[in-house]
Amino acid sequence: MKNMKKWLVLGFTLIMAFSLVACSEEGGEASGNEKVELNFWTFGATGYEELAKEYEKQNPNVTIKVKTSETAAHHDALFTALSAGSGAPDLTMLEVDQLDRFKVAQDRFTNLYDLGAKDVQDKYLEWKWNVGENAEGDFLFGLPTDIGPKALYYRTDVFKAAGLPTDPVEVAALIDSPEAFKEAGLQVKEKTKKPFVDSIEMAYRAYLDPAVETYLNPEGELLIDEEGNAVKKAYDYAVELNEAGLVGDFKLWSPEWASAVNTGGFAAELGASWLKGWMEGNAPDAVGKFRVATLPTEFAANWGGSYIAIPNETENAQAAYDFAEWLVSPENQLKSFKSNGLFPSAPAVYEMEEFKTNEDKFFGGQVTSSVFAQAAQDIEGAVYKGEKYFPIHQEILSALQNVQAGGDPEEEWDAAVQRAKDLVSR
Missing domain, CATH: 3.40.190.10 (Periplasmic binding protein-like II)
Known part of the structure; x- marks a missing residue:
């Protein structure tokens, strides 16, 4: 009887271990000290390279490779990769005027509502957030970055x-x-x-x-x-x-x-x-x-303005989302405004002292x-x-x-x- 109990416990433990591995593979999420490498495609002068380095220091298990291209080349390369079903990055910027071009390929993107985006929705201008949704409002393509x-x-x-x-x-x-x-x-x-x-x-x-x-x-x-x-x-x-x-x-x-x-x-x-x-x-x-x-x-x-989206090819969706949410937080939008002139879409920034006292010599x-x-x-x-x-x-x-x-x-x-x-x- 004791041997039977021992094998039941061992069997249950093996099943649980297998289940946890399977869940980890399906979700593609980084956990603990697991090393994660994220490819991030950007366009224009955003200064996101410096913020990515700052995130890496705070999260030693995450490495972020930032690739910057001209606006047209960036979106054409992304469209080609998504159409082919391979070669897309873990995260990508989408310019607002190009967004509808990609919304027709909703199945090639990760729904950010599934990763926790609802928790930060009230931090952004309502109209800016809504542009990032599908027509039904139940799929979020990207988190808001700058506006124009x-x-x-x-x-x-x-x-x-x-x-x-x-x-x-x-x-x-x-x-x-x-x-x-x-x-x-x-x-x-x-x-x-x-x-x-x-x-x-x-x-x-x-x-x-x-x-x-x-x-x-x-x-x-x-x-x-x-x-x-x-x-x-x-x-x-x-x-x-x-x-x-x-x-x-x-x-x-x-x-x-x-x-x-x-x-x-x-x-x-x-x-x-x-x-x-x-x-x-x-x-x-x-x-x-x-x-x-x-x-x-x-x-x-x-x-003008853009969004941060996550193609569904990524094997690290949650890690990519965690970085994106951090990147476009009000605090970091203030940094992007000061360093590269990216105008914030988070109204909380408009009340920050550094923003309200930012005199323009020109x-x-x-x-x-x-x-x-x-x-x-x-x-x-x-x-x-x-x-x-x-x-x-x-x-x-x-x-x-x-x-x-x-x-x-x-x-x-x-x-x-x-x-x-x-x-x-x-």
Whole structure:
């Protein structure tokens, strides 16, 4: 009888040991002092390499290999790896404008709700979090990193010459609607002979970027040929500003545009928070001449930002998630903001003293972070873009550029809609 008990105990112990091994293999989680190596694909200048080293010091059993690429190359390589079913990293950044391209491959990603993401959801802006979900709201593709709230960048010297206020609070109070935006532009044109905004694209994005639905709905159906759609409203507003002579002919990022930013070739830019980093490094003659004010609420929008996702190929899903959650914590978002200008998506950062007192020399000592924090909280909802957002967007921009060159606005619109229909039908 004693021998029987001994074998029963031994058998039960073996079964339990086997079960624990199986669970560990299925979950792919690091536990105890088990060595874990995570491959992390990033793009742009994030400074995540330094934060990864900091995490490694705190977690000696974890090694993180960070690979950084250009934005387009990064997403193309990721798409190829996911399509092949091999070669994807343990963690990856996903740029917000590329996100819908990957949402159609939901089965290739790990649902972060299964790894504990619900516990940190309330730390982030609601609209930012919602963009990272699937349409049903039961699958989370990625944890929020940075965002790109838009504001009005304006030249104080040009505004002063036009007889407009130059204090950010006064500018925001004056330019508090799309109509007031146009009126200020007319005053700049009359007094200085300079365009108000740099390009017809930026005039178009004034109404486009805040729109919850733009070119496509989640079913992939084209929306721009429907009566009263947001895209046509944005198009018409850009045409209106152009016909009033308020739009410059500077293409974003071109040498001519860069020179105009530096020398005051136009009065204002509807730019995202990340634009100030470019200005600080590329417009030496403009130091102290720019300020930032909040936009009219009708123009409140986000432009840019990303998420941290976990492809389901990983064998270390929980370890990857633990690092991602740490990486985008409010405390580390403050570090990323200070080191690389990544604007936080965690509102708690907006109340941190280092954030609230972060004066910008380029902007005459203004604490621009507070302006962008307000802009981030003025955004009302998640914007759906869809898999074919970029090619359709380019067709509308081409139409607007043709209008600026002398084309008929309605003819160009109709032609662009037809080209968009052709794209969707392919």
